[in-house]
Amino acid sequence: MNFFSDYTEAEPDFQSFFVGRRQELETLAAHFRSGGRSAVVYGVRGSGKTALVRVFAEAGREMFPGGVYYTHAFGPETIDELLRRHLPDTLTNRTLLIVDDGNLMTKESANRISSILQSRPLLNVIIVSTEPLDIAGDGQLSIRLGGLPSAEFHDLIKRRLVDVDPSQINKFFELVAGNPLVAEIASRSIRDGIVTWKKLFQALGNFQHSGILGPDGKPYDPRLKVPRAIVVDTTDANDELLSLLRKNPEFLRSLPPRKFEEIVAEILHKLGYEVELTPITSDGGFDIYAAKKEAIGRFLYLVECKHYTPPNKVGVQVVRSLYGVVQQKNANAGIVVTTSFFTSGAKELEQELKYQIHLQDYIQIQKWLGII
Numbered sequence: 001m002n003f004f005s006d007y008t009e010a011e012p013d014f015q016s017f018f019v020g021r022r023q024e025l026e027t028l029a030a031h032f033r034s035g036g037r038s039a040v041v042y043g044v045r046g047s048g049k050t051a052l053v054r055v056f057a058e059a060g061r062e063m064f065p066g067g068v069y070y071t072h073a074f075g076p077e078t079i080d081e082l083l084r085r086h087l088p089d090t091l092t093n094r095t096l097l098i099v100d101d102g103n104l105m106t107k108e109s110a111n112r113i114s115s116i117l118q119s120r121p122l123l124n125v126i127i128v129s130t131e132p133l134d135i136a137g138d139g140q141l142s143i144r145l146g147g148l149p150s151a152e153f154h155d156l157i158k159r160r161l162v163d164v165d166p167s168q169i170n171k172f173f174e175l176v177a178g179n180p181l182v183a184e185i186a187s188r189s190i191r192d193g194i195v196t197w198k199k200l201f202q203a204l205g206n207f208q209h210s211g212i213l214g215p216d217g218k219p220y221d222p223r224l225k226v227p228r229a230i231v232v233d234t235t236d237a238n239d240e241l242l243s244l245l246r247k248n249p250e251f252l253r254s255l256p257p258r259k260f261e262e263i264v265a266e267i268l269h270k271l272g273y274e275v276e277l278t279p280i281t282s283d284g285g286f287d288i289y290a291a292k293k294e295a296i297g298r299f300l301y302l303v304e305c306k307h308y309t310p311p312n313k314v315g316v317q318v319v320r321s322l323y324g325v326v327q328q329k330n331a332n333a334g335i336v337v338t339t340s341f342f343t344s345g346a347k348e349l350e351q352e353l354k355y356q357i358h359l360q361d362y363i364q365i366q367k368w369l370g371i372i
């Protein structure tokens with residue numbers, strides 16, 4: 001039986017932007033058919049890791065007559081809960097367990113997976129992660145997933161767009177390093193008239209904000225001792241890109257962390273703040289200066305951007321660290337902005353420091369996009 005004879009029957013949400021990856025599918029199939037029992041598929045966000053694994057599981061149903069089970073490193077069911085509720089201690093048929101967000105696993109969970117692989121010889125595991133993991137030692141297959149090859153990237157774009165200029169696809173391919181999720185979102189947005197190729201390329205190009213400068217042309221508030229190198233080129237999250245984000249806010253999670261910082265800076269700029277990004281090489285505990293002149297005076301905020309993907313949340317330590325920097329720099333307050341959400345501990349600290357720390361999550365970003 002050809003392994004790929006029915007893989008197009010995979011879940012529509014994944015199949016809609018799944019193209020190519022034939023070599024990776026063949027590698028997974030060969031590994032498990034030869035007796036392999038564990039694999040880690042890792043790579044950058046939006047590279048199609050989860051789609052690849054689910055397409056493989058759908059195509060390889062005959063290899064796992066005991067069923068295929070999905071869980072995340074953090075909830076809604078822990079690995080132990082899923083095993084207890086769905087998988088008997090003694091399996092009678094070969095079964096596949098897929099664990100997403102494996103990079104968020106605790107050491108205890110990783111050890112638990114290693115233990116159950118030893119105790120349940122009919123159980124097989126695939127872990128999806130943003131970074132390499134070593135769960136099962138020498139018998140583990142590791143596949144690193146990067147961007148799509150050029151030909152497959154072209155195929156993905158052409159699924160959504162007709163009469164598209166190949167040179168435009170080539171340029172976009174280089175800008176996003178073949179990322180399939182970014183390609184899917186962008187091509188749908190172009191097709192639906194949300195953004196044009198020209199505006200999309202402009203949005204991924206360079207621009208420069210003037211920075212936070214006082215009447216004398218020097219950086220705002222000399223007490224901060226802001227280095228001149230703070231005035232740097234950033235990427236223009238222009239009106240067309242912001243329009244795309246209003247329609248597809250999940251696009252934020254597919255962008256590189258620096259791009260997310262630049263978009264937050266542009267949003268704050270449109271909300272009336274003078275903004276300035278810290279240099280890429282800076283590790284000063286925050287990413288953006290944001291100043292605003294009000295009737296009662298000028299206010300300076302230090303903004304920290306955390307490009308996380310749920311269920312990973314921003315914890316209390318990040319908030320505590322920014323508060324320390326706010327005190328050191330004599331700023332008015334600190335703001336943490338994230339593409340994910342905050343832990344209860346982080347929210348509790350915000351309440352204690354409610355005039356000096358503000359937390360803005362994924363929902364708040366969407367609200368910002370709706371009013372600018």
